[in-house]
Amino acid sequence: MRARSGGQVVVDQLRANGVDAAFCVPGESFLAVLDALHGGPTRLIACRHEAAAANMAVAYGKLTRRPGVCLVTRGPGATQASVGVHTAAQDSAPLLLLVGQVSRDVRGREAFQELDVPAVFGPMAKWAATVGDPGRIPELLARAATTALSGRMGPVVLALPEDVLAEEVDVADAPAPPPVRPAPDPAAMAALAERLGQAERPLVLAGGGGWTAAGRADLVAACEAGNLPVAVAFRSQDVVDNRSPSYAGHLGIAPVPASLAGRLAEADLLVVAGPRLGDVTTGGYTRIAKGTALVHAFPDPGELGRVYRAELAIVADPPAFAAALKALGPLPGAERWAAWAKAANDDYLASLEPPEAPAGDGVDLAALWTWLRGRLPADAIVTNGAGNFSAWAHRYHRFSAYRTQLGPTSGAMGYALPAAVAAKLAHPQRVVVAATGDGDFLMTGQELATAVRERLGVLVLLADNGMYGTIRMHQELAYPGRVVATGLTNPDFAAYARAFGAHGEAVGRTEDVPAALERALAATAEGRPALVALATDPLVMSPTMRLPGQV
Numbered sequence: 001m002r003a004r005s006g007g008q009v010v011v012d013q014l015r016a017n018g019v020d021a022a023f024c025v026p027g028e029s030f031l032a033v034l035d036a037l038h039g040g041p042t043r044l045i046a047c048r049h050e051a052a053a054a055n056m057a058v059a060y061g062k063l064t065r066r067p068g069v070c071l072v073t074r075g076p077g078a079t080q081a082s083v084g085v086h087t088a089a090q091d092s093a094p095l096l097l098l099v100g101q102v103s104r105d106v107r108g109r110e111a112f113q114e115l116d117v118p119a120v121f122g123p124m125a126k127w128a129a130t131v132g133d134p135g136r137i138p139e140l141l142a143r144a145a146t147t148a149l150s151g152r153m154g155p156v157v158l159a160l161p162e163d164v165l166a167e168e169v170d171v172a173d174a175p176a177p178p179p180v181r182p183a184p185d186p187a188a189m190a191a192l193a194e195r196l197g198q199a200e201r202p203l204v205l206a207g208g209g210g211w212t213a214a215g216r217a218d219l220v221a222a223c224e225a226g227n228l229p230v231a232v233a234f235r236s237q238d239v240v241d242n243r244s245p246s247y248a249g250h251l252g253i254a255p256v257p258a259s260l261a262g263r264l265a266e267a268d269l270l271v272v273a274g275p276r277l278g279d280v281t282t283g284g285y286t287r288i289a290k291g292t293a294l295v296h297a298f299p300d301p302g303e304l305g306r307v308y309r310a311e312l313a314i315v316a317d318p319p320a321f322a323a324a325l326k327a328l329g330p331l332p333g334a335e336r337w338a339a340w341a342k343a344a345n346d347d348y349l350a351s352l353e354p355p356e357a358p359a360g361d362g363v364d365l366a367a368l369w370t371w372l373r374g375r376l377p378a379d380a381i382v383t384n385g386a387g388n389f390s391a392w393a394h395r396y397h398r399f400s401a402y403r404t405q406l407g408p409t410s411g412a413m414g415y416a417l418p419a420a421v422a423a424k425l426a427h428p429q430r431v432v433v434a435a436t437g438d439g440d441f442l443m444t445g446q447e448l449a450t451a452v453r454e455r456l457g458v459l460v461l462l463a464d465n466g467m468y469g470t471i472r473m474h475q476e477l478a479y480p481g482r483v484v485a486t487g488l489t490n491p492d493f494a495a496y497a498r499a500f501g502a503h504g505e506a507v508g509r510t511e512d513v514p515a516a517l518e519r520a521l522a523a524t525a526e527g528r529p530a531l532v533a534l535a536t537d538p539l540v541m542s543p544t545m546r547l548p549g550q551v
Contacts, residue, residue, distance in 0.1 A: 054084020
């Protein structure tokens with residue numbers, strides 16, 4: 001051992017726990033950490049806003065199954081990063097937010113930008129604490145990493161006082177112990193097999209966090225071998241290969257296909273593998289019929305029975321549950337369910353066909369995503385923020401490879417571009433597409449500067465309809481004709497992108513989309529971010545809904 005600053009201990013401890021990248025907006029409260037990162041192997045991405053930095057860390061954690069690390073200063077830095085903590089919690093994504101804090105000798109006096117970090121973040125995070133002794137940094141960071149990854153993955157927040165980071169200390173690193181991954185009880189799996197044998201219309205619902213490529217493959221293999229239709233929860237479409245004959249669709253805000261909601265209501269046995277059964281997936285807690293037998297597998301026992309009472313509750317990590325489901329072998333009802341599973345998949349395949357006529361004026365997003373479906377490689381990563389524009393990607397794109405979808409189940413705006421930057425950093429050889437809207441994009445559009453600086457060739461597809469479309473839609477439904485606060489005054493988005501040094505162009509006609517996207521993809525292949533602004537009809541709210549009248 002040797003004497004090191006607390007900041008150096010933090011950096012060495014992160015490296016000992018497998019952290020190879022971090023995202024930050026620099027602050028004077030953690031200068032010792034920044035200095036320790038100078039010239040080291042951990043890649044540090046300096047961002048233009050803490051919300052974007054936090055969301056980059058959330059996306060990076062999802063993609064790597066290691067805690068995504070975000071460094072911010074106290075007060076405004078921490079509160080602006082809080083959106084990422086909330087998103088990580090709802091997405092079950094491993095995040096470590098490190099907050100520079102005032103020195104120990106002035107704590108509790110409302111010093112400059114002081115924030116009670118545990119009090120603010122405690123209700124949002126799995127664990128929030130302040131490091132009061134530099135000698136305990138290894139212990140607390142190891143605990144933080146393990147906590148973020150164990151059971152239901154999620155965010156951890158640690159406050160690091162300035163003097164703790166500056167003080168020198170002799171202390172050994174403490175690699176985090178392996179995260180706790182609960183495996184299903186064999187007796188519970190036997191009970192599941194018995195219930196499946198008695199079912200006439202079983203349905204599997206997969207999703208949530210913590211999946212692996214192997215777990216995904218086991219789930220698909222088990223469903224295909226057993227003729228089990230499998231649907232996915234909100235923004236969990238890459239948990240199941242959408243090309244599988246067992247794939248039944250996506251239970252998002254608007255189920256795809258529309259018949260999936262009815263199929264869920266008709267199921268006499270619902271096997272839930274991984275999702276929380278939140279209100280979007282369940283349609284405001286209405287889609288699961290009272291008479292449906294429920295089996296719920298989830299890694300956190302505190303979630304089981306929280307909203308829905310399961311006949312059989314199984315504490316299990318999603319990959320472990322999928323492996324155990326596959327190990328059940330041939331299911332006695334497999335032949336009996338063949339027509340049920342095929343009908344579900346047939347409905348999904350039919351939903352991929354866009355309307356015969358383009359929807360409204362401007363660019364037809366259905367045609368765009370149908371074209372992209374045949375153009376993008378199978379491992380392309382598609383990110384999206386919040387807004388009605390995402391409905392076209394959810395409906396028409398097919399997520400065939402693992403970890404190809406990044407979208408906030410929290411419904412937070414501003415996620416698409418930061419997530420795309422993180423995805424390109426984690427997988428530089430893969431195509432990364434950010435689906436965003438004019439309202440969503442300008443929450444974090446300044447991160448084009450980050451992408452240009454780091455030479456991360458992401459493709460941004462920006463649907464521009466001049467409004468906060470989702471809110472306008474709800475406004476029209478609840479208060480027809482009384483429009484307020486949803487109109488937007490937008491810049492020339494193509495010029496905006498070019499001002500940062502990115503490739504930028506605008507498209508107003510569907511027939512011009514393929515050529516524009518080829519030019520944009522060529523730019524991204526050279527490490528240059530590209531933005532294509534797509535003028536869309538403001539009256540077209542979704543693939544199936546058009547507002548009456550005029551804007």
